[in-house]
Amino acid sequence: MTSRPESGGFARLETTKSYQAVVNQVKAKIYSGELRPGSSLPTERTLCDELGVSRSTVREAMRSLEALGIIEVTRGKGPASGARIRTVASPVLSELLSLNIALHGWTLSDLILSRTALERQSVAWAAGAAPSRLLAIAPAIEESLTLMTEECTPSEYYPVDADFHLMLANISGNPVMNSLMQGLRGAISDVMLKGFESMPDWRSAQERLTCEHTQIWEAIRAGDGGEAARLVERHIIDFYREALADFDASDGSFQRVLD
Amino acid sequence: MTSRPESGGFARLETTKSYQAVVNQVKAKIYSGELRPGSSLPTERTLCDELGVSRSTVREAMRSLEALGIIEVTRGKGPASGARIRTVASPVLSELLSLNIALHGWTLSDLILSRTALERQSVAWAAGAAPSRLLAIAPAIEESLTLMTEECTPSEYYPVDADFHLMLANISGNPVMNSLMQGLRGAISDVMLKGFESMPDWRSAQERLTCEHTQIWEAIRAGDGGEAARLVERHIIDFYREALADFDASDGSFQRVLD
DNA sequence: CTCGGTCTGTTGTCTGACCATAATTCCCCG
């Protein structure tokens, strides 16, 4: 109750921490377009001078930006050293989702269902994509399907599977969807792989999975978005039910979408 | 769950940076369940002793965890001071998406379409939720709908609108979907608000939006997930076309879903 | 018992130093 100096009115202008101010400076330059992927930030010591803060402060800001996957930092000398705006996506979203699973009791089932929502829409859009786009990606996808028919171990199959789904998502050309889907997949990839490896009859499972993949691809090529969506949803959820259900206590929520 | 420190027989011997090691220590305790939302971390100086690193290193690790929205740090004395595992979600996902818009040329249209994909599924699930669940949330939703009918400014309407959509998403009870949707919405909220404010005939627009909201809610209450999905998709996309289309150069991608 | 100031422990910031690394420079030798 004792009168705190400047706390009377609004709460936003109060002393921003120095390192946060540095972070904001960098973010502002990103939003303004001054910093683009591949751009180099000044050296830490230069930033100290420019912003009038100590090196510790600058470094804490760098750690914040690095944690967000915005920059990557390399040491040494030369033009390739220092902090640069990342050009390739970092797995920060997957990390974030994984941590939330641990922290807030998010279930594998919730993640899988979310993935289903995204993948449904994604293949539906793919089915409506321009034919030229389909033509361009078709060879890679069909090579992937061929690979899947070859005899292999679960841990060899999994990356091919992941790649296949990724290519489907790429057809629609929506980088946001793509990023979200990769984040989700990354968060569940460990347990997915375990699911693959724990399947009792892997050979027949592989055959079925590949068959389902082929059907999805054919539905997309035929332009039937509704069918592709339905197939991909069942593809994912069936796999979950067969191989992953014991990884978390299902509360019956799947009944909703399987009806 | 993705890449725990001790994963596999692989060589972790590549010099992990000290601050990253500290971050991994904390993450490991989160994954193991030793740290839960609301838990307090040791003080910085205690961590220095425990882990045998300097305080700068510990602080850089804290900044990383803070940037990810994992912890929040307050200074001063007492049990409420120091670093604690966050109990409420941080807007880090929105921040991340916003930065990606600026960095990688993601378009508003891509974000809106992604949001549509999530919201479609979300209301579809809501329509299949247990009646008791609907009953529980119904008063709040209907109060929200009543609020929307009252004359108000766009900036007064917007939070009610956001709340309405949030409540719909809550019905399905999937926190992952919820988090993703909030992240998406946060990333576009600025431009959404501008869209509201730029509408030429706000009164009639408000009436139409509220009517659409009511229809969506009625479809959910009727258990018609397909209809709810279609309505919410058109609701969002129509708004985009009317109020936001000039915010980014549409490449015609909307034709796909509007056919 | 209540109010006020003071104490104490915490994070926030600064300074200066040294280490580790990698590009650059330069000199010696072939």
Next chain:
DNA sequence: CGGGGAATTATGGTCAGACAACAGACCGAG
């Protein structure tokens, strides 16, 4: 004259110590 290796140097990574700003804990005066 050219090439290779050693020294130089610029950069991030880590450490130690200090002080400031802050907020709860404590205690004494009324």
